[in-house]
Amino acid sequence: xxxxxxxxxxxxxxxxxxxxxxxxxxxxxxxxxxxxxxxxxxxxxxxxxxxxxxxxxxxxxxxxxxxxxxxxxxxxxxxxxxxxxxxxxxxxxxxxxxxxxxxxxxxxxxxxxxxxxxxxxxxxxxxxxxxxxxxxxxxxxxxxxxxxxxxxxxxxxxxxxxxxxxxxxxxxxxxxxxxxxxxxxxxxxxxxxxxxxxxxxxxxxxxxxxxxxxxxxxxxxxxxxxxxxxxxxxxxxxxxxxxxxx
Numbered sequence: 722x723x724x725x726x727x728x729x730x731x732x733x734x735x736x737x738x739x740x741x742x743x744x745x746x747x748x749x750x751x752x753x754x755x756x757x758x759x760x761x762x763x764x765x766x767x768x769x770x771x772x773x774x775x776x777x778x779x780x781x782x783x784x785x786x787x788x789x790x791x792x793x794x795x796x797x798x799x800x801x802x803x804x805x806x807x808x809x810x811x812x813x814x815x816x817x818x819x820x821x822x823x824x825x826x827x828x829x830x831x832x833x834x835x836x837x838x839x840x841x842x843x844x845x846x847x848x849x850x851x852x853x854x855x856x857x858x859x860x861x862x863x864x865x866x867x868x869x870x871x872x873x874x875x876x877x878x879x880x881x882x883x884x885x886x887x888x889x890x891x892x893x894x895x896x897x898x899x900x901x902x903x904x905x906x907x908x909x910x911x912x913x914x915x916x917x918x919x920x921x922x923x924x925x926x927x928x929x930x931x932x933x934x935x936x937x938x939x940x941x942x943x944x945x946x947x948x949x950x951x952x953x954x955x956x957x958x959x960x961x962x963x964x965x966x967x
Contacts, residue, residue: 724790726826728810730803730833731762735919738839743831746797754786755799755809763799777860779809783816787823802835807856807884836943837882840915844925845957847913847945850964852880857887857898864894868901875905880951880960883944887935896935902946906930911947911958914938927958 727746732738747753752770753763760773774782786796800808810830817823841848853874857867874881887895902910908931915925916939926937930946938944951960 723827724793724795725829726786726790726796726798726813727829727831728798728800728804728813729831730805730808730835731759731799731801732834733802733836733839733919734917738834738919740831740833743833746829746831749795750797751794752786752789752796753799754782754789754796759799759801763797779812780816783809783813784820786813787816787820787826790826791823800833803833804830805832806835806837806854836884836915836918837945840913840918840925840943840945841882843918843923844913844915844927844945845954846959847911847947847951848880848882849960849962850880850948850950852882852948852960854882854884856884857894858885859891859894864897867894868897871898871901872905875902875946878948878964880948881946883938883946885940886938886942886944888940892935895938899930899933899935902930906946907949910949911951911953913945913947913958914942915945916942918943927953 729743729746747763750769752772753760754772756776757773760771763771765771786798789796798809798813802808804810837854855870855874859867908929910930911927912930912933913925913927914937917923948960950964951958
């Protein structure tokens with residue numbers, strides 16, 4: 722039996738946002754591996770073995786997937802959202818780089834709808850012009866780098882999407898993020914807090930930067946900051962497609 726690995730994005734939460742390509746891979750899989758809550762989203766069935774693991778063992782998880790594929794198993798590595806956005810696709814290739822014996826593994830990356838795109842769609846079109854995504858967690862990079870990138874993105878007048886904004890172990894860091902934004906942006910800049918997007922618990926709140934507080938975000942929240950042209954039209958928030966006087 723010829724094994725393979727599919728690194729799949731399960732989307733932001735709603736089952737109807739899982740792509741048919743991902744569903745087909747899961748239907749063929751012998752094994753599914755991933756972070757505990759993501760594996761819990763995979764329906765159990767005969768012939769499929771689930772391998773849930775902790776969030777901080779990405780490289781071990783990737784190595785395990787490579788080993789199972791080498792043994793002939795059909796492995797789906799699951800992530801939420803899109804696997805290439807702060808998720809398992811990079812971890813798999815990082816593991817592959819130090820394990821050349823798996824270089825011929827059949828690997829496919831199956832895209833998904835990531836949280837910032839689902840949140841933007843439900844709010845309107847706040848990412849309608851140039852934007853960037855920043856992971857605010859300092860688990861894999863120093864917070865000084867987070868602040869540096871944040872400050873320069875604001876100076877470049879990008880709309881910004883923030884992942885992992887505020888955890889219980891580092892609640893003070895998002896407070897610092899808001900301080901940096903207030904140093905670089907006008908008080909009226911729109912900031913959107915989208916929690917549990919596409920699930921029954923979804924809640925989207927948009928406020929001026931001057932009214933934003935750290936408590937508005939947690940680890941189930943994606944935060945979108947508009948650029949200087951982002952504005953409201955009715956109940957919607959959007960960023961015009963033109964800039965620079967054009």
